[in-house]
Amino acid sequence: MIRLHNVSKVYPLKGGRDNGPQTVQALKNINFHVPAGQVHGVIGLSGAGKSTLIRCINLLERPTTGSVSVDGQELTGLSRQALNQARHRIGMIFQHFNLLTNRTVFANVALPLELMGMKRAEIGERVTPLLELVGLAEKAAEYPAQLSGGQKQRVAIARALASRPKVLLCDEATSALDPQTTSSILALLRDINHTLGLTILLITHEMEVVKSICQRVSLISDGELVEESDVGDFFTAPRTQLGREFLNDFLQLEPPRALFDRLETAPGKHTHPVVRLAFSGDSVSTPLISRLARECGVDVSILQAKVESIQERTLGLMIAELMGPPAKTREAIDYLESHDLHVEVLGHVQRND
Numbered sequence: 001m002i003r004l005h006n007v008s009k010v011y012p013l014k015g016g017r018d019n020g021p022q023t024v025q026a027l028k029n030i031n032f033h034v035p036a037g038q039v040h041g042v043i044g045l046s047g048a049g050k051s052t053l054i055r056c057i058n059l060l061e062r063p064t065t066g067s068v069s070v071d072g073q074e075l076t077g078l079s080r081q082a083l084n085q086a087r088h089r090i091g092m093i094f095q096h097f098n099l100l101t102n103r104t105v106f107a108n109v110a111l112p113l114e115l116m117g118m119k120r121a122e123i124g125e126r127v128t129p130l131l132e133l134v135g136l137a138e139k140a141a142e143y144p145a146q147l148s149g150g151q152k153q154r155v156a157i158a159r160a161l162a163s164r165p166k167v168l169l170c171d172e173a174t175s176a177l178d179p180q181t182t183s184s185i186l187a188l189l190r191d192i193n194h195t196l197g198l199t200i201l202l203i204t205h206e207m208e209v210v211k212s213i214c215q216r217v218s219l220i221s222d223g224e225l226v227e228e229s230d231v232g233d234f235f236t237a238p239r240t241q242l243g244r245e246f247l248n249d250f251l252q253l254e255p256p257r258a259l260f261d262r263l264e265t266a267p268g269k270h271t272h273p274v275v276r277l278a279f280s281g282d283s284v285s286t287p288l289i290s291r292l293a294r295e296c297g298v299d300v301s302i303l304q305a306k307v308e309s310i311q312e313r314t315l316g317l318m319i320a321e322l323m324g325p326p327a328k329t330r331e332a333i334d335y336l337e338s339h340d341l342h343v344e345v346l347g348h349v350q351r352n353d
């Protein structure tokens with residue numbers, strides 16, 4: 001549904017100094033595909049290029065090189081008029097809602113239809129069910145200033161859906177909202193995805209958003225797409241250091257400070273490994289830790305543990321010290337991996353025994 005091929009974006013730097021760089025490369029050769037009906041999240045640190053990426057999809061920003069297709073149509077080669085038509089298939093919502101303050105809720109949602117030249121009666125037939133869909137039918141005559149943040153975002157969602165798009169782009173759509181309102185907006189987006197089959201691409205810095213509605217996630221760093229995976233896989237075993245940092249920040253699953261300070265990177269003659277274990281599916285309910293003691297002769301000291309539900313998957317996460325002679329702890333790690341656990345050795349601590 002959304003396809004980016006070798007997309008790069010270079011911004012000129014206004015007032016660039018004589019000796020300094022004259023340009024910023026915000027996106028570097030991005031290739032990715034979001035199939036129809038998928039909810040896809042893009043995460044990255046501030047300045048990584050997330051906004052530029054999402055704005056390149058409806059050509060609010062024109063890529064410097066590369067091509068963008070939506071619903072099988074390449075947008076980058078279209079005339080201005082054809083692009084305006086194509087944009088009807090791409091709705092967008094923003095962090096600060098971007099509603100017109102001097103228009104009522106109804107008139108805000110009606111605006112894109114007026115711009116398309118739709119007749120008044122037809123507009124009414126389209127807008128009223130949309131306001132019902134977002135739960136704001138009784139607010140039709142009110143103005144944005146009379147609404148809460150969550151209600152404003154609902155109006156923005158209704159407006160984005162007015163032209164019956166195939167794709168909804170969400171630019172940090174919940175970042176200005178409190179956690180409870182965020183949950184209700186995410187539930188609405190999930191509902192729209194299911195009932196209308198809408199493809200949703202969202203950018204966010206909140207892992208909670210990714211966890212609760214995305215099926216796939218892409219990580220961008222310094223303009224590059226560095227990791228892309230199913231959300232369940234990302235939460236189990238991110239492939240990049242940055243991915244691990246995002247996950248650890250979110251899960252707050254780090255070894256206790258006192259132990260962390262004692263962690264050494266290389267194993268020694270008298271050290272124990274400290275591991276981060278991630279397990280999903282059958283292994284969540286299998287008593288692997290007690291079997292480890294029985295079958296490998298290794299004691300396990302659990303330092304932290306939690307169970308997360310990532311959509312339909314249950315994910316267990318644990319930080320543990322494996323206590324035993326080096327040959328035995330290596331055997332224990334092999335044993336865990338052979339039972340589909342993801343094992344990351346965080347470091348080694350001196351044995352106290």
Ligand SMILES: Nc1ncnc2c1ncn2[C@@H]1O[C@H](COP(=O)(O)OP(=O)(O)OP(=O)(O)O)[C@@H](O)[C@H]1O
Binds near residue numbers: 013024025046048053
């Ligand atoms: N119009 C512009 N002119 C020049 N540089 C820009 C422009 N827009 C973005 N940039 C630069 O491009 C890079 C990527 O910016 P972008 O806004 O896409 O990042 P982001 O990941 O969305 O950041 P944030 O999460 O802080 O919004 C940054 O270095 C930024 O300074």
